[in-house]
Amino acid sequence: MIAYFAENLWQLWAVIAVICLILELSSGDFFIICFSIGAVGSLLASLTGLGFAGQIIVFAICSLLSIFLVRPVALRYLHRGEDCRVSNADALLGRQGTVVDTVKANGYGRVKIDGDVWRAVTLEGQDIAAGERVNVVARKSTIITVERVNAL
Numbered sequence: 001m002i003a004y005f006a007e008n009l010w011q012l013w014a015v016i017a018v019i020c021l022i023l024e025l026s027s028g029d030f031f032i033i034c035f036s037i038g039a040v041g042s043l044l045a046s047l048t049g050l051g052f053a054g055q056i057i058v059f060a061i062c063s064l065l066s067i068f069l070v071r072p073v074a075l076r077y078l079h080r081g082e083d084c085r086v087s088n089a090d091a092l093l094g095r096q097g098t099v100v101d102t103v104k105a106n107g108y109g110r111v112k113i114d115g116d117v118w119r120a121v122t123l124e125g126q127d128i129a130a131g132e133r134v135n136v137v138a139r140k141s142t143i144i145t146v147e148r149v150n151a152l
Helices: 002-007 009-027 032-047 052-078 088-092
Strands: 096-101 109-113 116-122 133-140 143-148
Touching: 002 009, 009 032, 009 052, 032 052, 088 133, 096 116, 109 133
Parallel strands: 116 143
Antiparallel strands: 096 109, 096 133, 109 116, 133 143
16 A cells, blocks of 8 residues: 555645645635645656655745745736725825814824824924814824924
């Protein structure tokens, strides 16, 4: 039985390749399929008569090359045309708002952006009065850093 498996290691590599393809269906990040490509490389090496140690080396090399060369190209191809909009609070960067509570030079104030009021600090060393327009230049947690619009 062991002699049969030793002579037909290509079947083991074929099974590994299929299992990796099935696992890739559940993950969808095009990572596990790289090991499937490595298994196919080892399958071909097995058919040429390369020993088991050589097949393992071929598997490792093909898998690594797939991860670093094939995967980035495939991800770009699969995700082309997708919308790359920033979401959540990071979408505030670069937006303009109106000061509703004076932003103190060494303290906090409130800025209204699209109906939401955010706690804000000033980038400048002076107060920004209520009613002034500001630009969001940074964000740390739920506190935004603002500067006057005319300071651009």
